[in-house]
Structures are given as structure tokens and as C-alpha cells.
Amino acid sequence: AQSVTQLGSHVSVSEGALVLLRCNYSSSVPPYLFWYVQYPNQGLQLLLKYTTGATLVKGINGFEAEFKKSETSFHLTKPSAHMSDAAEYFCAVSEMAHGQNFVFGPGTRLSVLP
Amino acid sequence: GAGVSQSPRYKVAKRGQDVALRCDPISGHVSLFWYQQALGQGPEFLTYFQNEAQLDKSGLPSDRFFAERPEGSVSTLKIQRTQQEDSAVYLCASSRTTRTASSGANVLTFGAGSRLTVL
Numbered sequence: 713a714q715s716v717t718q719l720g721s722h723v724s725v726s727e728g729a730l731v732l733l734r735c736n737y738s739s740s741v742p743p744y745l746f747w748y749v750q751y752p753n754q755g756l757q758l759l760l761k762y763t764t765g766a767t768l769v770k771g772i773n774g775f776e777a778e779f780k781k782s783e784t785s786f787h788l789t790k791p792s793a794h795m796s797d798a799a800e801y802f803c804a805v806s807e808m809a810h811g812q813n814f815v816f817g818p819g820t821r822l823s824v825l826p
Numbered sequence: 827g828a829g830v831s832q833s834p835r836y837k838v839a840k841r842g843q844d845v846a847l848r849c850d851p852i853s854g855h856v857s858l859f860w861y862q863q864a865l866g867q868g869p870e871f872l873t874y875f876q877n878e879a880q881l882d883k884s885g886l887p888s889d890r891f892f893a894e895r896p897e898g899s900v901s902t903l904k905i906q907r908t909q910q911e912d913s914a915v916y917l918c919a920s921s922r923t924t925r926t927a928s929s930g931a932n933v934l935t936f937g938a939g940s941r942l943t944v945l
Contacts, residue, residue, distance in 0.1 A: 721866070748936075755830065755917065755936035756869070802868050814934075816868030 714739045714805045716817035724823040731790040733820050735777075735803030738784060745786040746804040746814070747777055756802065762786065773797070798824045828852075830937035832918050838943045839908045847940045849901045851920030858901050859934065860893055861917040869917055875901060876924050908944045915939040 719734040737743055744763050748756040760771025767779040773796075777788045786803060803817040831850040839845050851858050856877055861869035862885075872891070874882040877898035886893070890908075895901040905912055919934040 716868075753835075753938060755938045756919075756934075757936070758933050761933075804868075814869075814871065816870070818866070818868050 714743070714807065714815045716803050716805050716815055718801075718803055718817040718820045720820055721818065722821045722823065724825060725793045726825050727795055728792050731775075731788070731793045731797065731822065733788040733801050733803075733822065735786045735788065735817060736784055737786065737803070737805040739805055739807065741807050744806045745777075745779060746806065747771065747775070747786075747788050748802045748804060748816075750800040750802065750819075752799075759788070759801075793822075793824045795824050795826065798822055830918055830920055830935050832916075832937040832940050834940060835938065836941050836943075838945065840945055841908060841910060843908050844904065844906045845908055845942060847903045847905075847916050847942070849903070849918030849920075849937060851899065851901070851918070852922075852935055853899070855920035855922055855935075856924055857921045858895060859919045860901070860903050861919065862887075863915040863917055863939065865914070872903070872916075905942070908942075910944050913942055913944045915941045 715738045717736045725731055746761045747759040749759050750756050759775050760769045762769045762779045770776045775790045777786050779786050800819050800821050802819045804814040806813050833848045858875040860872040862872050863869040871885040873893045875895040878895050890906045892904045917936055917939045919936045921934050
């Protein structure tokens with residue numbers, strides 16, 4: 713069985729500061745990992761995904777994440793937060809490359825302070 | 827259409843009422859998923875359609891939940907005799923390929939969801 717934990721249900725950063733959202737997973741098979749963002753009253757939007765190959769994955773809006781197998785982690789980072797980054801972020805794990813058997817984490821709400 | 831459309835966006839039901847939630851996937855998308863997102867939680871899988879066939883309904887929480895996609899496009903999620911614990915956002919997602927396709931480029935496109943509140 714697969715599962716995802718996201719440390720911190722709410723993270724606040726100042727505009728321009730580093731964003732770090734944590735994700736740890738468990739999986740009995742090599743995982744495929746995803747980050748989704750959800751803006752208020754909108755659907756989930758894919759930020760980035762790791763399937764195979766390079767463990768540092770770059771996504772949209774300046775976000776990136778690094779797959780660390782030894783730590784079973786896939787933390788999301790962005791060097792400089794922007795006000796528009798305020799949203800809910802979900803980490804998900806799947807046993808399929810295209811990620812259609814998702815198990816989502818509980819989410820982390822990111823607030824960006826002026 | 828350009829995206830996945832869900833209606834109604836908001837639904838308030840009295841306990842015991844039946845509700846129907848509609849999903850219009852992207853035209854031509856083969857796969858369609860329903861997820862339930864309770865307040866403060868991540869989405870949880872409910873059911874999966876490949877065209878008109880419901881191939882996986884393992885996530886439906888009870889026999890009060892029923893989903894259909896009779897012509898392989900629009901899908902309806904029906905909840906009978908609603909209970910307060912059914913209050914959640916119901917998300918629909920679609921994708922171009924089947925669930926087991928090996929394409930790494932395929933992703934799910936989510937709708938904005940239908941927020942159900944049961945009083």
C-alpha cells in the first residue's frame with residue numbers, strides 16, 4: 713500500500729523567501745511522485761512530476777522538487793516566494809508513470825506574507 | 827471543451843435527499859475519475875471509467891454512491907439518502923489515455939469540483 717505524509721498543514725513565508733514544502737511517501741514499488749497545486753475554487757493543477765531519470769525535477773512557476781529514495785522524500789522548493797504562490801499544495805504518489813492511481817497527501821496550505 | 831466542467835459548483839442538501847453531480851470531461855478523453863475531498867484533506871479516489879465502462883469502483887464509500895458514464899463522455903455521480911459525512915468537494919478528472927497506458931506525458935486534468943454540504 714502507498715501513503716503520503718506532508719509535514720505541516722500550514723506554512724507561512726515572507727514574499728521573496730524560500731519555500732519548502734515537505735513530502736514523505738511509502739511505497740512497496742518504485743514510486744512515481746507528483747506535486748499538485750490548488751488555488752481557491754479551482755481544480756488541481758500539476759506542478760511537476762518524477763517518473764524516472766533525473767531526481768531533481770523542475771516544474772511550472774519556478775518550483776522544483778528532488779526525489780531522495782534513501783529518505784523516501786520528495787520535498788517541493790522555490791527559491792523566492794511570490795504572493796501568487798499562496799495556495800494549497802498536494803503531494804501524491806502512484807505506482808504508474810502517468811499517475812492515475814494517485815494517493816494524495818493531506819495537503820499544505822502556503823501563505824505568503826508581504 | 828477546453829477544460830473539465832463540473833456542475834453544480836455548490837449544492838446544499840438536507841439529510842436524506844438524493845443529489846446528482848455532473849462532470850463534463852475534455853472532449854475525447856478516455857479516462858474519467860471521481861475523487862472525494864473532505865475539508866482539510868487530500869482527494870480520495872472514488873471510481874474510474876474507461877469510456878463507458880466503470881472499471882474500478884473500489885473507492886465508493888457505500889452503496890448509496892453510484893456513478894455512471896453511459897455514452898463515454900459526461901458522467902454523473904449520484905448520492906442517495908445523503909448523510910452529513912457526505913459533505914465534501916467532489917472532484918472529477920479526465921485524461922486522454924487509459925489508466926494503464928505507459929505514456930509518461932499524460933496527465934490528469936481536474937475540474938474545479940462540486941462542493942456538497944449536507945445539513
